[in-house]
Amino acid sequence: MTDARLPATLLTGFLGAGKTTLLNAMLADSSAGRIAIIVNEFGEAGLDHDLIEAVREDVVLMQSGCLCCSIRGDLSRTIAGLLERKSKGEIAFDRLVIETTGLADPGPILQTLVIDTVLSRTVRMDGLITVTDAANGPATLDAQFEAVSQVAMADLIVLSKTDLVSPDEVEGFKARLHHLNPGVPILKAVRGEGIAARLWGLAGNRTDVAPARAMAWAKGPAPSVDPLMNLSGLSPATPTPLRSAHHDARIGSASIVLDDPIPDEVFDIWLDTLITLRGPDILRVKGIVFLTDMEKPFVFHGVQHIFERPVPLSNWSGDDRRSRIVVIARDMSRPEIQASLDMLRARMSSGRVRQSEQKDASA
Numbered sequence: 001m002t003d004a005r006l007p008a009t010l011l012t013g014f015l016g017a018g019k020t021t022l023l024n025a026m027l028a029d030s031s032a033g034r035i036a037i038i039v040n041e042f043g044e045a046g047l048d049h050d051l052i053e054a055v056r057e058d059v060v061l062m063q064s065g066c067l068c069c070s071i072r073g074d075l076s077r078t079i080a081g082l083l084e085r086k087s088k089g090e091i092a093f094d095r096l097v098i099e100t101t102g103l104a105d106p107g108p109i110l111q112t113l114v115i116d117t118v119l120s121r122t123v124r125m126d127g128l129i130t131v132t133d134a135a136n137g138p139a140t141l142d143a144q145f146e147a148v149s150q151v152a153m154a155d156l157i158v159l160s161k162t163d164l165v166s167p168d169e170v171e172g173f174k175a176r177l178h179h180l181n182p183g184v185p186i187l188k189a190v191r192g193e194g195i196a197a198r199l200w201g202l203a204g205n206r207t208d209v210a211p212a213r214a215m216a217w218a219k220g221p222a223p224s225v226d227p228l229m230n231l232s233g234l235s236p237a238t239p240t241p242l243r244s245a246h247h248d249a250r251i252g253s254a255s256i257v258l259d260d261p262i263p264d265e266v267f268d269i270w271l272d273t274l275i276t277l278r279g280p281d282i283l284r285v286k287g288i289v290f291l292t293d294m295e296k297p298f299v300f301h302g303v304q305h306i307f308e309r310p311v312p313l314s315n316w317s318g319d320d321r322r323s324r325i326v327v328i329a330r331d332m333s334r335p336e337i338q339a340s341l342d343m344l345r346a347r348m349s350s351g352r353v354r355q356s357e358q359k360d361a362s363a
């Protein structure tokens, strides 16, 4: 089954990191088809394209109330308008790129694509790309938590301005980025050159995704060596030390690999509990999940309390039936997140014990 929804790429990165430069490199590359662009600020310079729309974030910012809801309305209307013009034959495009302002939290935009009932049927998230600047990036991460969040949430990081610093500085910065977002691919690029063809199809949440791509997307930090460590009370009481920069230390991530299929209700309860207790702090949860009695796995993806309906992976083949879940959160240490994931494992184990007790009783 092919996923016919329009792929949407979210392009984020801090002020001056090189987003517009990368966008121009994307536009110059025809391999991905025609691209419609939405920028959420006015006055973008240097884009020689006829499909530029503006979401009026300046208006949004003046409104009181929930900023994410305001962006959501504007963005939905803008995308709906583009799609309408497309259906009338006024414009043609094969994919969408949404460039955020440097300060924007990508969360509400990702959520919009999931929560808007019309949009979620017609548009799918193709990937969140964060541009980070090798020259100013380290200082930006020290100064701005939004920049740290953008790095932590990315499906792909493009490292710009590597021509302005030494190879050692580049490597040091890459290590820091990997600390914030373990497993994320990082592409070095000077002015976006040479990477345009590698910016698409990043997310695993489409039904026709290649299994290897979905697996790479759902890759997180290595799970704790002993999965029962936190349950046995032996986990360190203090968070795993990250870097001295306090913004970095606010980001935690952990992952789990489960050998056995997960009962539907166990997975739902785990997710509900995580969202209820820590919803606002969840930057991303993503994974490939095998549910009990289901032949194909599902890919799921969420930001804060908003979760996309799980997408069945129709192309899945092979014997690997292990579920993989990654959680990236702010103000949660890795042991805390790991403890939540271990709870999922524990619920599965207790479910198995109950099942075998029932079998014994009926024997």
Ligand SMILES: Nc1nc2c(ncn2[C@@H]2O[C@H](COP(=O)(O)OP(=O)(O)OP(=O)(O)O)[C@@H](O)[C@H]2O)c(=O)[nH]1
Residues within 6 Å of the ligand: 013, 014, 015, 016, 017, 018, 019, 020, 021, 022, 101, 102, 160, 161, 162, 163, 164, 189, 190, 191, 192
């Ligand atoms: N040396 C060097 N300069 C770069 C590179 N990428 C971008 N620049 C320059 O950095 C400046 C900022 O780039 P933009 O692409 O406008 O950055 P932006 O993220 O869109 O900026 P805002 O829209 O202000 O957030 C421009 O002068 C670019 O020419 C790079 O890899 N190397």
